[in-house]
Structures are given as C-alpha cells and as structure tokens.
Amino acid sequence: MVLRYVLLGCLEQPASGYDLKAAMDRSLSHLWAAESSQIYGTLRALEKEGLLASSLEKSEKGPDRRVYRRTTQGDAEFSAWLEGDPELSPERLSVLSQIHFLARERDPTQTAALLERVRDKFVERLRQYQAIQATEANRGHGASPDHDAVFGTLALDLGMKTLQARIEWCDEAIRRLTGLGGAEATRA
Amino acid sequence: MVLRYVLLGCLEQPASGYDLKAAMDRSLSHLWAAESSQIYGTLRALEKEGLLASSLEKSEKGPDRRVYRRTTQGDAEFSAWLEGDPELSPERLSVLSQIHFLARERDPTQTAALLERVRDKFVERLRQYQAIQATEANRGHGASPDHDAVFGTLALDLGMKTLQARIEWCDEAIRRLTGLGGAEATRA
DNA sequence: GGTTCCATGTAACGTGTTACATGATTTT
DNA sequence: AAAATCATGTAACACGTTACATGGAACC
Numbered sequence: 504m505v506l507r508y509v510l511l512g513c514l515e516q517p518a519s520g521y522d523l524k525a526a527m528d529r530s531l532s533h534l535w536a537a538e539s540s541q542i543y544g545t546l547r548a549l550e551k552e553g554l555l556a557s558s559l560e561k562s563e564k565g566p567d568r569r570v571y572r573r574t575t576q577g578d579a580e581f582s583a584w585l586e587g588d589p590e591l592s593p594e595r596l597s598v599l600s601q602i603h604f605l606a607r608e609r610d611p612t613q614t615a616a617l618l619e620r621v622r623d624k625f626v627e628r629l630r631q632y633q634a635i636q637a638t639e640a641n642r643g644h645g646a647s648p649d650h651d652a653v654f655g656t657l658a659l660d661l662g663m664k665t666l667q668a669r670i671e672w673c674d675e676a677i678r679r680l681t682g683l684g685g686a687e688a689t690r691a
Numbered sequence: 692m693v694l695r696y697v698l699l700g701c702l703e704q705p706a707s708g709y710d711l712k713a714a715m716d717r718s719l720s721h722l723w724a725a726e727s728s729q730i731y732g733t734l735r736a737l738e739k740e741g742l743l744a745s746s747l748e749k750s751e752k753g754p755d756r757r758v759y760r761r762t763t764q765g766d767a768e769f770s771a772w773l774e775g776d777p778e779l780s781p782e783r784l785s786v787l788s789q790i791h792f793l794a795r796e797r798d799p800t801q802t803a804a805l806l807e808r809v810r811d812k813f814v815e816r817l818r819q820y821q822a823i824q825a826t827e828a829n830r831g832h833g834a835s836p837d838h839d840a841v842f843g844t845l846a847l848d849l850g851m852k853t854l855q856a857r858i859e860w861c862d863e864a865i866r867r868l869t870g871l872g873g874a875e876a877t878r879a
Numbered sequence: 880g881g882t883t884c885c886a887t888g889t890a891a892c893g894t895g896t897t898a899c900a901t902g903a904t905t906t907t
Numbered sequence: 908a909a910a911a912t913c914a915t916g917t918a919a920c921a922c923g924t925t926a927c928a929t930g931g932a933a934c935c
Contacts, residue, residue, distance in 0.1 A: 504785075504922085505785045505922095508792070521885070534791060535787075540887095540925085541923060564933065566931050567931095568887090569887075584789070588808070592783075597693045597723075598777045598778060599846050600697050600700070600722055600723055603846065604697075604700040604773060613774075617777060620777050621777045628779070657794075661860045664857070664859065668853050668855065669849065672849045692893085694894085708916090726897080729895060729896080750913070752913060753912075753913035753914055754913070754915075755915095756913090757914085
C-alpha cells in the first residue's frame with residue numbers, strides 16, 4: 504500500500520520502471536527501497552487500475568522502454584493519499600524476543616552480553632546514517648536550497664534520533680542487568 | 692524466522708496451538724503477535740522439520756487438542772538461536788514517504804499539519820504503553836520478583852523511549868517548518 | 880568475442896493478514 | 908434452542924525478497 508504511492512509520487516515526470524528503480528536507489532533508498540521485480544509488477548497493477556498509462560518508446564541505448572505517466576485518476580488518487588490520514592505501521596523489533604527468552608533461560612551476564620551486541624549494531628547503523636548525512640550535506644549547497652536541504656535530512660534525523668534512544672535503552676538495560684548480577688538486585 | 696523461535700520458546704511446557712495463541716495474546720502481545728492460522732501452520736512446519744512432536748489428547752471441554760512438545764533437536768535449535776547473532780530488521784516508517792511528497796508538492800503549513808497528526812498518533816500510542824505499564828506494575832508485586840518484573844518492562848521501555856524520540860523529532864520538524872513559512876527561512 | 884550496462888520481466892518462496900469453515904461442548 | 912467458548916484448520920490475498928531468464932546495444 505505504500506510503494507504504489509511512492510511510485511505515483513515519483514511519476515511527476517514520465518519514467519520507465521528502470522528509471523524509477525534508479526531514482527529510488529539514488530535518493531529514496533533510506534526512505535523506501537524496492538526491487539525491480541516489485542516495481543515492474545506494481546506499475547503494471549497501477550496501469551490496470553487506470554492510475555497510470557504507458558507507451559513503448561525507443562531507447563537510445565538498449566531495448567525499448569515502457570514509459571509510464573500518471574493519468575488524471577492517478578493524480579487524484581495520489582492527492583487523496585497525500586492529504587489522507589497518516590498510518591503508523593505496527594512496530595515489532597524481533598530482537599526483543601531473543602532478549603526476552605535469553606533473560607528467562609540464561610543468567611543476566613549472558614543477557615547483558617547480548618544487549619552489548621545489539622548496542623553495537625545500533626551504533627554501527629547510526630554511523631552509517633551519519634556518513635550519509637555528511638555526503639548529503641556536501642552535495643546540497645548549490646542545488647535546491649529549501650526543499651531538499653530540509654527534507655533530505657528530516658528522514659535521516661528521525662532515524663538517528665530513534666537509534667540514539669535505542670542505544671540509551673541498551674545502556675540502561677545493561678546497567679540494570681549487571682547490577683542484578685553483581686549486587687543481588689538494588690531494589691525490585 | 693522469528694515466530695518459529697517464539698513458539699519454540701513458549702514450548703518449555705507442552706501446549707496446543709490454542710494455548711499458545713492465548714499465551715501470546717496475554718503476555719507477549721507487544722513483543723510478537725500472531726494469528727491462529729499462522730501459529731497452526733508454523734507448528735505443523737516445525738513438526739515436519741523434527742523440532743516439535745505432537746500427539747492428540749482428549750480435552751475436558753471441546754474437541755481433541757493437538758499438543759506439541761519440543762524434541763531434543765528442537766531444544767538444540769532453540770538454544771542455537773538464543774545464543775546466535777541478534778538481527779536488526781530494516782526499519783521503514785511508511786509515513787516518511789507521505790511527509791516527503793507532501794513537502795515537495797504542498798506548502799510548509801500543510802506539511803506541519805501532517806506532522807501534527809503524526810505526532811498525535813505517536814502520543815496516543817505512548818499513552819497506551821503507559822497504560823499497559825501501569826497494569827503490569829499492579830499485577831507484578833507478588834508473582835515473580837526479578838525476571839518478569841524486570842523484563843516485562845524492558846520491551847515497554849524500549850517502545851516508550853522510541854516514541855518519545857519520535858515525538859521530539861516531530862516537534863523539531865514542526866518548529867523548522869513553521870519557521871520557514873513565517874519568516875522566510877532562518878538561514879539555508 | 881566478452882563484458883558491461885540497459886531494460887523488462889517470470890517463478891518461487893517467505894511472512895503475515897483476513898475471512899471463513901467446521902464441529903464439539905458448555906452456558907444461558 | 909441459541910450463544911459463547913474451545914479447537915483446528917483452509918483459502919485467498921498482500922507485500923516483499925531472491926534468483927533467474929531474456930535480449931539488445933555499447934565498449935574494449
């Protein structure tokens with residue numbers, strides 16, 4: 504239900520599935536990623552529904568391209584989505600299950616060790632985000648001053664804030680666990 | 692790849708699919724939820740792989756129950772998962788796409804309004820978590836002092852910290868946007 | 880002639896949801 | 908007799924990933 508609208512949104516200008524895949528890999532990858540197979544399938548579905556129309560065009564290099572463009576119906580449906588209710592996907596962080604069962608079946612030291620590893624992964628991901636942010640800051644000083652500069656970083660900011668909160672959570676949990684293991688529980 | 696291990700983990704004591712569904716709804720719902728159909732299917736798959744064995748047993752009320760128990764192989768595989776590498780599922784918050792395109796196609800005021808609505812949803816979810824935390828604190832003062840008391844709240848704490856971070860992000864983004872709309876951008 | 884890039888797809892699988900079917904037993 | 912609860916499932920769909928197939932055109 505989301506890729507549909509991402510594709511519609513990317514189709515302000517007519518484009519082929521190949522173009523869209525490339526565009527998404529380039530500038531939307533940390534927002535929404537998709538494989539070619541899924542993109543092509545979704546485009547066909549959108550055309551069948553009447554939100555897109557396509558035509559075959561000769562390519563300068565390579566085989567013919569199927570170029571999609573939004574129909575008026577497509578414009579309308581995209582607008583409706585834009586202004587519609589924001590939907591929050593349910594969160595499930597799978598690693599919590601592992602922590603839960605490990606804490607039940609093993610001693611606090613092992614759970615703390617697992618939490619350290621989880622923490623490391625969060626930190627690593629945070630560093631990746633910081634690296635992306637650094638490169639985006641570099642290329643974005645002559646291009647588009649307001650929009651891209653503000654919103655390119657918005658998604659990254661959210662990711663980073665989320666990660667920082669989770670890293671802090673790991674730290675606190677580890678503190679509580681090593682406290683339990685070393686000194687017979689502080690209170691509880 | 693996760694429900695498998697949640698079920699294995701819940702099967703310290705033999706239980707039927709129905710029992711497991713009930714147990715998960717009761718105490719693991721904010722960790723990992725699953726529908727009956729999926730649980731029954733996964734149980735059959737696990738039996739086929741040799742990690743579980745089942746037998747039909749008469750029920751006091753209702754039809755016969757298929758009761759599953761872990762095999763030695765099941766024990767081994769569950770242990771391996773417990774001690775294995777923690778996996779972080781890739782995050783994609785679908786609402787970011789909506790924000791992205793709205794910001795591109797509409798004025799900052801509308802984007803700020805969307806962010807307010809997103810914020811409201813985060814706040815509502817946070818309140819739900821707080822309510823759960825309150826009820827869990829009440830029922831958990833005679834039962835199991837260390838384990839459940841500490842780990843029942845761990846997952847909730849993470850959820851709440853994550854939500855708080857996201858609420859702050861909304862606030863900051865709204866501030867930036869209304870700044871842009873009102874006073875011609877502070878810098879950039 | 881081989882590699883790389885362009886371009887579009889198919890098939891199979893994995894995970895999860897929704898809706899429904901079936902039938903027993905217990906409660907009202 | 909009807910409704911609720913116990914208990915197990917099937918079928919269809921939705922979304923997404925992985926792996927592979929096909930073939931042209933360009934570059935070395």
